[in-house]
Amino acid sequence: MNPSSILKDVETIRKTAPLIHNITNYVVMNNSANALLALGASPVMAHAVPEVEEMVQIAGALVVNIGTLSDPWIEAMFKAAKKAKLRRIPIVIDPVGVGATQYRTTTARTLIETTAPSIIRGNGSEIMALCKQDIMTKGVDSTSASDQAIDSAKGLAREFDCVVCISGEIDYIVSKESIIQVKNGHAMMPSVTGLGCTATALCGAFAAINQEYDKAVAHAMAVMGIAGEMAAQNAQGPGSLQVNFIDALYQLSASHIEEFFKA
Numbered sequence: 001m002n003p004s005s006i007l008k009d010v011e012t013i014r015k016t017a018p019l020i021h022n023i024t025n026y027v028v029m030n031n032s033a034n035a036l037l038a039l040g041a042s043p044v045m046a047h048a049v050p051e052v053e054e055m056v057q058i059a060g061a062l063v064v065n066i067g068t069l070s071d072p073w074i075e076a077m078f079k080a081a082k083k084a085k086l087r088r089i090p091i092v093i094d095p096v097g098v099g100a101t102q103y104r105t106t107t108a109r110t111l112i113e114t115t116a117p118s119i120i121r122g123n124g125s126e127i128m129a130l131c132k133q134d135i136m137t138k139g140v141d142s143t144s145a146s147d148q149a150i151d152s153a154k155g156l157a158r159e160f161d162c163v164v165c166i167s168g169e170i171d172y173i174v175s176k177e178s179i180i181q182v183k184n185g186h187a188m189m190p191s192v193t194g195l196g197c198t199a200t201a202l203c204g205a206f207a208a209i210n211q212e213y214d215k216a217v218a219h220a221m222a223v224m225g226i227a228g229e230m231a232a233q234n235a236q237g238p239g240s241l242q243v244n245f246i247d248a249l250y251q252l253s254a255s256h257i258e259e260f261f262k263a
Contacts, residue, residue: 001180001218003257009210009219010252014040018060018208022201023047023077025067025096028194032201038249041205047073052080060208061089063201064111067096069104081115090118090207094200098122099129112160118213120156121165121200124149131155150174163213165203167196171221175214182218183262184225191238199224226260227252
C-alpha cells in the first residue's frame, strides 16, 4: 500500500459515486451517511423488509451493522445479504458488541455463516468473540488490543474466505494470504461514538470500486486515520473532531495523503 494507490481509489469513488446500501444502527446513521457523501460515495440507509432486496439490486455494496438489533432488522439483514450474495456484490459485516449478549452473538455468527461476507470489520474483542464463546465485550467497546485478535482473524479469513479488519491503535487487515498494518489515526477518535461504524461504511465504498478487498479495506482504514489526524489538528475535543472529520474527508487531497500517510 502506498499514497498513490490510496488516492487512485479515492478518485474512483469520487468519479463513480457508488451507491452503498447500509443496514446500520440508529446511533450512526447520520454520521455514516455524511462521511460517505463527503468522501464522494452515495449512501442509502434502508432497512424495511419490503424494500431491502430492491435496494440491494441497485447497490454497489451492502454494509450490515448489528449495533441496534431488533427482530425485523435481523430479517431485513438476512434478506438483503442473500440478495447481495446472488448479485455477487461485496458484503461488509460489522459485528457490533458481539460477545456482550447471546442475542447479538448468535445473530452475527449465523449471518456470517449464512452469507460468507467479503469483509468483516470489528474491534479486537468482537473479532475474538466471533471465534470464542468465552470472550466478552464491554458493551460495544473493546477489551482486547487489536494485535490480540490476529489469530482469530486468520481463522475467520480461512473459514469464510474473506478479509477481516481489526480496528485499534494499529489496524490489521487479515486475509488468507497476507496481513496489512495501518498505522494512521488519532488518540481522540475512540471518544467519538460510531467512528468504527463509519469505518465499516467506508470499507463498503472502497470495496464497491476495488475487488481486491484486502487493499480496498487497507485504503479505507488509511483514509479514516488520515482524516482523523487532519481533523484533530484544530479540534478542541470530540465534538469538534467529529465535525472536522467530515470536512477532512471532503477536503482530502493527494498532498494530504502524502503528508499524513504512515507506511
